[in-house]
Amino acid sequence: MPHKTQQRSSILEVMEELGRPVTPSELLKHASVKSPGLGLATVYRALKQLVKTGKSRKIEISGVPPHYEVFDKNDHHHFFVCEECLTMSVLDGCIGSFNKILPAGCRIKSHEVVIYGECKDCVS
Ligand SMILES: [Zn+2]
Ligand SMILES: [Zn+2]
Structure with a gap:
């Protein structure tokens, strides 16, 4: 479905633009500018897919809600x-x-x- 693919790539674009780990709700806030009507469930689904395909990484740190970042295996950072x-x-x-x-x-x-x-x- 082209529509879903489009939403997924605009979510990835927003992550690239922000250049830092973001929470799904932060992503929704920024991605809504490009894709009006986007919902949090869609953001979660897109993120799940991006993680599955190795384009994004979920960062889980104790005391902090899960964040996501663009995954690059050659970019080692903290x-x-x-x-x-x-x-x-x-x-x-x-x-x-x-x-x-x-x-x-x-x-x-x-x-x-x-x-x-x-x-x-x-x-x-
Ligand atoms: Zn602060
Ligand atoms: Zn290190």
């Missing part, structure tokens, strides 16, 4: 979470030198880093 407004930002790159704090004899396969704080709008 997140900053504002504890006040629960906005998530992408950190530029990775410090990545975790080997020296690893228990002896262990090997890293993957890692996640989340920094919590207050964003520039919430610092006062």
